[in-house]
Amino acid sequence: xxxxxxxxxxxxxxxxxxxxxxxxxxxxxxxxxxxxxxxxxxxxxxxxxxxxxxxxxxxxxxxxxxxxxxxxxxxxxxxxxxxxxxxxxxxxxxxxxxxxxxxxxxxxxxxxxxxxxxxxxxxxxxxxxxxxxxxxxxxxxxxxxxxxxxxxxxxxxxxxxxxxxxxxxxxxxxxxxxxxxxxxxxxxxxxxxxxxxxxxxxxxxxxxxxxxxxxxxxxxxxxxxxxxxxxxxxxxxxxxxxxxxxxxxxxxxxxxxxxxxxxxxxxxxxxxxxxxxxxxxxxxxxxxxxxxxxxxxxxxxxxxxxxxxxxxxxxxxxxxxxxxxxxxxxxxxxxxxxxxxxxxxxxxxxxxxxxxxxxxxxxxxxxxxxxxxxxxxxxxxxxxxxxxxxxxxxxxxxxxxxxxxxxxxxxxxxxxxxxxxxxxxxxxxxxxxxx
Amino acid sequence: xxxxxxxxxxxxxxxxxxxxxxxxxxxxxxxxxxxxxxxxxxxxxxxxxxxxxxxxxxxxxxxxxxxxxxxxxxxxxxxxxxxxxxxxxxxxxxxxxxxxxxxxxxxxxxxxxxxxxxxxxxxxxxxxxxxxxxxxxxxxxxxxxxxxxxxxxxxxxxxxxxxxxxxxxxxxxxxxxxxxxxxxxxxxxxxxxxxxxxxxxxxxxxxxxxxxxxxxxxxxxxxxxxxxxxxxxxxxxxxxxxxxxxxxxxxxxxxxxxxxxxxxxxxxxxxxxxxxxxxxxxxxxxxxxxxxxxxxxxxxxxxxxxxxxxxxxxxxxxxxxxxxxxxxxxxxxxxxxxxxxxxxxxxxxxxxxxxxxxxxxxxxxxxxxxxxxxxxxxxxxxxxxxxxxxxxxxxxxxxxxxxxxxxxxxxxxxxxxxxxxxxxxxxxxxxxxxxxxxxxxxxxxxxxxxxxxxxxxxxxxxxxxxxxxxxxxxxxxxxxxxxxxxxxx
Ligand SMILES: Cc1cc2nc3c(=O)[nH]c(=O)nc-3n(C[C@H](O)[C@H](O)[C@H](O)COP(=O)(O)OP(=O)(O)OC[C@H]3O[C@@H](n4cnc5c(N)ncnc54)[C@H](O)[C@@H]3O)c2cc1C
Ligand code: SF4
Ligand code: SF4
Numbered sequence: 001x002x003x004x005x006x007x008x009x010x011x012x013x014x015x016x017x018x019x020x021x022x023x024x025x026x027x028x029x030x031x032x033x034x035x036x037x038x039x040x041x042x043x044x045x046x047x048x049x050x051x052x053x054x055x056x057x058x059x060x061x062x063x064x065x066x067x068x069x070x071x072x073x074x075x076x077x078x079x080x081x082x083x084x085x086x087x088x089x090x091x092x093x094x095x096x097x098x099x100x101x102x103x104x105x106x107x108x109x110x111x112x113x114x115x116x117x118x119x120x121x122x123x124x125x126x127x128x129x130x131x132x133x134x135x136x137x138x139x140x141x142x143x144x145x146x147x148x149x150x151x152x153x154x155x156x157x158x159x160x161x162x163x164x165x166x167x168x169x170x171x172x173x174x175x176x177x178x179x180x181x182x183x184x185x186x187x188x189x190x191x192x193x194x195x196x197x198x199x200x201x202x203x204x205x206x207x208x209x210x211x212x213x214x215x216x217x218x219x220x221x222x223x224x225x226x227x228x229x230x231x232x233x234x235x236x237x238x239x240x241x242x243x244x245x246x247x248x249x250x251x252x253x254x255x256x257x258x259x260x261x262x263x264x265x266x267x268x269x270x271x272x273x274x275x276x277x278x279x280x281x282x283x284x285x286x287x288x289x290x291x292x293x294x295x296x297x298x299x300x301x302x303x304x305x306x307x308x309x310x311x312x313x314x315x316x317x318x319x320x321x322x323x324x325x326x327x328x329x330x331x332x333x334x335x336x337x338x339x340x341x342x343x344x345x346x347x348x349x350x351x352x353x354x355x356x357x358x359x360x361x362x363x364x365x366x367x368x369x370x371x372x373x374x375x376x377x378x379x380x381x382x383x384x385x386x387x388x389x390x391x392x393x394x395x396x397x398x399x400x401x402x403x404x405x406x407x408x409x410x411x412x413x414x415x416x417x418x419x420x421x422x423x424x425x426x427x428x429x430x431x432x433x434x435x
Numbered sequence: 436x437x438x439x440x441x442x443x444x445x446x447x448x449x450x451x452x453x454x455x456x457x458x459x460x461x462x463x464x465x466x467x468x469x470x471x472x473x474x475x476x477x478x479x480x481x482x483x484x485x486x487x488x489x490x491x492x493x494x495x496x497x498x499x500x501x502x503x504x505x506x507x508x509x510x511x512x513x514x515x516x517x518x519x520x521x522x523x524x525x526x527x528x529x530x531x532x533x534x535x536x537x538x539x540x541x542x543x544x545x546x547x548x549x550x551x552x553x554x555x556x557x558x559x560x561x562x563x564x565x566x567x568x569x570x571x572x573x574x575x576x577x578x579x580x581x582x583x584x585x586x587x588x589x590x591x592x593x594x595x596x597x598x599x600x601x602x603x604x605x606x607x608x609x610x611x612x613x614x615x616x617x618x619x620x621x622x623x624x625x626x627x628x629x630x631x632x633x634x635x636x637x638x639x640x641x642x643x644x645x646x647x648x649x650x651x652x653x654x655x656x657x658x659x660x661x662x663x664x665x666x667x668x669x670x671x672x673x674x675x676x677x678x679x680x681x682x683x684x685x686x687x688x689x690x691x692x693x694x695x696x697x698x699x700x701x702x703x704x705x706x707x708x709x710x711x712x713x714x715x716x717x718x719x720x721x722x723x724x725x726x727x728x729x730x731x732x733x734x735x736x737x738x739x740x741x742x743x744x745x746x747x748x749x750x751x752x753x754x755x756x757x758x759x760x761x762x763x764x765x766x767x768x769x770x771x772x773x774x775x776x777x778x779x780x781x782x783x784x785x786x787x788x789x790x791x792x793x794x795x796x797x798x799x800x801x802x803x804x805x806x807x808x809x810x811x812x813x814x815x816x817x818x819x820x821x822x823x824x825x826x827x828x829x830x831x832x833x834x835x836x837x838x839x840x841x842x843x844x845x846x847x848x849x850x851x852x853x854x855x856x857x858x859x860x861x862x863x864x865x866x867x868x869x870x871x872x873x874x875x876x877x878x879x880x881x882x883x884x885x886x887x888x889x890x891x892x893x894x895x896x897x898x899x900x901x902x903x904x905x906x907x908x909x910x911x912x913x914x915x916x917x918x919x920x921x922x923x924x
Binding site: 011040042043046047049050051052053056057058059061063168201202299300303304326328329330332333335337386388389390393414415416417418419420 | 499500501502504505506507508509510514586587588589592697702703862863864865867868869870871873874881883887901904905906908909910913914
């Protein structure tokens with residue numbers, strides 16, 4: 001029986017732990033500092049808004065953990081000794097523990113990224129990643145009586161969730177973004193505009209082309225606003241920072257493991273040390289698919305890596321393959337799904353063509369990317385429209401043409417029953433666009 | 436944790452509603468003040484209507500459409516706080532008075548006389564008052580539900596359907612039919628056995644028969660509903676065609692109970708309890724219905740062409756035929772559920788045999804047959820479906836009765852599991868395990884457990900309300916009628 005230590009009980013660590021514990025080959029130790037039970041980080045906004053209790057976000061009933069042979073340890077790993085194959089753990093409320101492993105899996109996830117701003121320590125400034133962040137945000141923003149104005153710095157997916165959270169408590173929210181349009185670092189302009197219009201329709205002001213220089217305070221304790229790079233100032237009682245996340249691996253700096261931004265891993269998710277693996281947000285692939293990135297901090301990737309590593313450890317060599325990119329999000333009430341590759345303005349090559357359609361109210365929209373000459377379908381962004389993943393994966397596998405995709409679009413329909421059918425209008429636009 | 440603040444207008448409308456309820460119960464007092472009780476009742480009902488519609492406007496109109504469950508997990512009323520207990524107590528008290536101390540309601544009932552007279556030509560009874568209030572609740576909270584989910588056509592159409600069936604089929608038609616044909620017993624066309632377990636009661640059959648062709652027609656329709664119409668519809672659409680589109684209990688749960696759906700317990704333990712309860716109730720209701728018909732036939736040997744023993748034999752052969760069909764068509768399921776299936780069949784067969792030998796004209800298993808009926812009527816019909824089923828909305832969720840007690844849901848659920856094209860399809864690997872679907876499933880189904888494994892959801896208890904698909908922030912779930920009914924365990 002091999003001793004497997006897993007650091008981090010997020011989706012990557014927890015999925016792996018459950019998979020491995022079903023096999024008699026392993027004794028699994030799951031070490032995490034954040035919470036006793038695996039909860040869904042993606043649902044933190046719903047806890048804040050009162051849609052769910054924290055317990056309801058736990059993907060498995062507590063009994064599943066209590067009845068499993070997994071040894072769960074609440075604590076923070078502070079050092080890794082590779083020569084002795086030993087971890088040093090500061091246990092939650094109860095001292096230090098040394099733990100030996102045969103196999104170590106690091107799944108410590110991310111932490112919010114901050115720039116070298118002055119005054120980030122002020123009360124009323126927070127990122128959103130860990131439970132402790134949520135507690136902080138909760139205490140700073142009880143209601144619009146405590147907090148009338150809030151700013152969100154950065155406009156990614158977590159930023160928009162922060163904005164929705166604050167908005168639900170009737171707090172006036174502005175989003176400060178560096179780009180000219182919301183999330184145009186990822187979305188083509190047609191789509192970024194659609195999302196931005198939606199945000200504005202919900203009462204959120206998007207302040208574009210803006211960079212933050214630092215945080216302001218009246219009393220040296222609480223934040224009172226931000227200073228922008230043009231030296232103007234904005235008032236706020238809360239500032240949410242969401243300019244991205246970075247791997248949570250500072251405890252490994254002296255371990256001698258090969259690190260870049262994340263922990264470098266090969267196609268078996270193995271680090272520079274044979275007995276040590278890394279999965280989830282903290283793992284960076286040495287060699288990634290040209291269409292994908294080496295570091296992908298999303299839920300799905302973390303889960304897929306955990307499944308791939310389980311197979312590798314249980315049944316022998318198994319290669320983690322990135323496959324077709326997909327992701328989804330929700331901007332207030334506007335759902336977003338993407339399959340395959342749709343480049344934004346900056347990254348788009350001349351050969352990549354886009355066909356964009358949206359309805360007049362701008363509540364539904366679709367962008368299809370394809371190669372100009374071969375008409376090879378590359379990918380789709382959908383807004384306010386639900387599309388079937390399996391159908392799109394099939395088209396991408398088969399190298400389907402854009403014409404096939406448009407013609408058979410109904411087969412990918414995943415909207416709720418009785419929804420208005422938009423495909424006729426879309427096809428019409430496609431035909432007139434092509435002629 | 437933060438204390439959630441309702442807005443001033445929400446509080447004002449809530450107050451107005453409470454005032455209306457108070458006035459309704461006090462309408463009897465009005466007589467002594469020489470105000471006609473119908474005027475008081477009318478004003479009370481208008482006040483209640485104004486309150487619910489105003490609350491709806493105050494809560495949802497300022498916002499654009501979209502899922503609005505803010506503070507549901509925080510508010511006292513919807514998270515088992517003080518207000519939840521107060522309202523559960525008040526609702527329960529109302530049911531207890533309604534069932535057992537209706538004399539106290541007399542003044543209030545008189546306030547409904549003029550409405551009742553105009554419909555059926557008879558004075559109001561406590562059941563008429565209950566029906567009227569029930570219908571009003573479905574209509575008003577139906578409007579609230581529609582406004583809340585106005586972005587979803589499935590929800591809007593489904594709710595209009597529930598409102599229509601309650602108003603026309605459950606409330607108005609029976610009253611009109613009573614006016615047309617005074618002998619006809621109350622008959623809600625959309626209600627079928629085993630829901631109206633009294634359908635085959637001697638007195639009920641007799642009053643149908645005495646109402647001649649219309650009555651016989653209705654009786655035939657009742658039988659047809661059970662054996663033909665319902666299985667076909669369930670095959671095509673799943674049990675939702677009834678439970679969340681037609682049924683009155685379901686209608687109230689979906690509309691008035693909407694704010695409480697997240698309180699349904701979705702633990703594995705409660706799923707086990709649910710299966711035990713629902714199967715036992717199914718066995719009980721089958722046995723007692725067959726028992727009642729059996730003793731009725733014993734009582735009237737000359738009137739019918741079928742003898743009691745032939746009747747029992749027919750029922751047994753039907754049972755055997757169904758079991759054989761399941762065995763040949765759904766072997767995988769039988770293999771998994773063998774124990775349950777065997778217990779059910781065993782108890783039923785033993786029951787029928789016992790009935791044959793131990794029953795006479797007035798007894799089923801040596802127990803007087805009407806006491807069997809009234810015990811069932813009391814515990815299941817009154818206590819469970821009313822007091823716990825509705826009274827406990829704010830504590831146990833809005834579908835306790837549908838989930839743990841309703842024999843109709845049990846039968847439809849079995850059909851749904853065994854031969855239906857209905858399922859909830861999962862959009863491959865898109866689930867982020869957030870838990871909204873499981874939390875807001877009123878039937879306590881742990882939808883996420885399937886979704887995060889990318890498996891379709893095919894559960895006997897799913898009433899197809901579609902709320903899981905509505906609250907899912909990633910568009911992972913879709914209700915579909917296109918599943919292959921053959922591939923499932
Ligand atoms: C608000 C929010 C919304 C999101 N929404 C989406 C979404 O919609 N879709 C999507 O695809 N992705 C989303 N993500 C990203 C997604 O949540 C992450 O990609 C995913 O949770 C990563 O999982 P993980 O297991 O790698 O790490 P984590 O979930 O971060 O888990 C790591 C755990 O390890 C613990 N840990 C770290 N260091 C140590 C240590 N030294 N010792 C002990 N324990 C340690 C941490 O406390 C943490 O509990 C969202 C993220 C956030 C914050
Ligand atoms: S699974 Fe979905 S559709 Fe079925 S009862 Fe639950 S919430 Fe309604
Ligand atoms: S609501 Fe959707 S994303 Fe959330 S757990 Fe359910 S299926 Fe998954």
